[in-house]
Amino acid sequence: MTTRTAAAIVSCAALLAATGCSSNFGSGSKTEQDTGSRQHLTVLIATSGDAETKSVKDAAAAYAKQSGNSVTVEVAKDMNQQLAQSFAGHKPPDVFYVNSDQFANYAKAGSLYAYGDRIKDADDFSAQLRTSFSYDGKLVCLPKDTSTLALAVNTDLWKKAGLTENDYPTTWDELKAVAGKLTKGGVTGLVTTNEYQRLGVFMKQAGGWVTNPEQSKMTSDSPQNAEGLGFVRSLLKSGALKYAQQVDTSWGGEALGKGKAAMTIEGNWLTGAMKLDYPNVKYKMVELPAGPSGKGTLAFSTCWGVAAESAHRTAAVDLVKYLSSAKQQLTFADAFGVMPSRTSTLDTYARQEPDAKAWVDSAAYAQGPVTIAGFDKVLSQFNTDLQTLSTTDPKTILAALQRNGEQALTKGN
């Protein structure tokens, strides 16, 4: 018995030693830079569809032709998992999409090469997004594009309810009035998802937000936030606002397309989805109504990350410069409906896509995403709590968010 146990322990130890030595984890030393004139770059993207994949591949090919480097574009199936694995294995792609909710985790771990100081015209990118993609006061990566939230109105249902173009809501009171008027039969005035990524616009319009602008302190339990969610709650209670799930849809665009919603709050991706799934539904985009503290909306973005462990950092930054140039951003905008992240390009974009005017105009006052390490679960818990907003006091929900956020902040720093 004892010999058997001993043998087992010895073989376990041998196995440990064998894999431990040969494991691919490697050391944490600085990656040696490749200085050759023809370098090979790999790009990992999480695509929204074939259109995006094709245009990124085309752009990469054009860059390869111009620079002499070669570029391979790969499409991730599960971006978070694939990136985490490649970082742990010390073989990350050179350039990749970084989602705003994962940005802080990667930046904190030192996986991202902060190339912001190598971009001369970085000021051209929207200020809110630059804040979101900065870590420790340094701009880490460039936002590849942006999208904002605006109000989508089903024009047929609008007319049917006896409303005209002059009735597009510009204040909370007007929104409440038209949403009530539009709610009848199988139609709900306003349908949106129960997440802060949509309902947060009301917090912003009331003058509040989850954190302070520097993202160093939680400001969730402010009376402004409570006022914003209180307004949502009053709409929920009157039945003029319903969550997408309550009307058997998975998001606002589906509710709008199926005629279950007269209005919804969505971003630029709505255009492509409506064209594809509900080409016959007529709708118009208008800016979100202003709250007690003026206009407010949210902006979303993904940035071009360059791996700290890439052996081709200079070439990678060069590629990012090419991909985020004004010309290339306009090409992307045309191909898959995103908005340029350069403020100077927005005007050109607005002329190119007149229907997207509401989104473009919203960019001026949009709030960027929350990017704090370890905040994913805090915010998803907030979304979970928002589901019960019609039966729970907003102050309770916001107090929980404040508490959870503060804990994550202290743990993260």
Added chain:
Amino acid sequence: MSPRTTRATQNPPGDASPVSRPHKAGNPGTTGSPDAPDASGGSGPTTAPHAGRAPRAGHRHADGAWGWLFVSPMVLVLGLFLVLPILMALWVSLLHWDGQSNPFSGQAEFAGLDNYRSLLTQDGLDRTLFATSLRNTAYYVLLTVPLQTALALVLALVVNQRMLRGRSALRTVFFFPSVTSSIAVSTVFLFLFQGSGAVNTMLSWIGIKGPNWFADPRGVLSLLLGALGLVDPDHPTGVLASHSFMGLSWYQWLSGPSVAMCTLILLAVWTTSGTFMLIFLAALQDIPRELEESAAIEGVNRFQMLRYVTLPALRPVLFLVLTLGLIATWQVFDQVYVMGQGAPGNTTLTPAFLSYSAAFDDADFGQGAAIAFVLLALILCMTALQRWALRERNAGTGRNR
């Protein structure tokens, strides 16, 4: 057990020809148990007639070596792909590791039991989420395991009837859900249980307005109590609301599985009962015909036959089915991943999914590994408890199965 007696008869005293050695040593390899070579090789020869012979010891040693040689590929595979990763994960669970460096180089901060502490003792979001996932899964296991076992047993008894027509067709039908991909089945269930889906349409024919299944976070027990007027589900008060355990109020612990969770339970019972039916069926056909015949001669009725002949004969298989069910249900992941990722209201959150999301969404691999190990400990305790409950009470010798 029978192999031991057959071995004794196969090896009559004096038959010490070396030819039989490799066969004996190789035999345990097919059962896959590394413990077997010494047990079987030892029990035969050490019986009285051979006890005094000196050369046996050397042979036995050689037997052991051969045994290890034959099982070494499996030991190596198990060690490399099972034992080693488990030990590595155990180490990771003691770190604050974000997955970006080598966890064995000392770059990751050693956290000791911090990850376990934040799950079990520290008040905070981590503990609340973990407690919620434990509550959800406890109800899931409590309902799924007995239901699927009972259903599987009934189905097996039905298709085991010799008089039944179309037995094999029925067997195929009952087994069918088990061979369908759980992802596909989950997706189909998503459509069936939509607010305006097929299930609610059928319910409306008999005048029942079905709930919006997957969007309904209300616990069924709390709904029941609410219907009886004992508590107000929206605003619970009194003892239940004012006391809490691990960050959840007593009321939250006792509110039962949510409506959404009930559909998951239904799905699990439906898909797994076919597999277990097959296991029960095999055991049923293994019951000696003579046993049933002699019972019939004694004049037992059908219920007595089931209670005193069939069920006792099925006891080992029942243990197997319950253990498999228990382990599988505590680890439920894929249906949750497809059907809502914890939504609505965290009521379909399970420890396995929480472990995944802690690791890959929050880049907190230490926390994810810690959840996995708490879950492992829990499953081991449950299985031990169940083994104790299903032990053979009349054996008296303390021999375990």
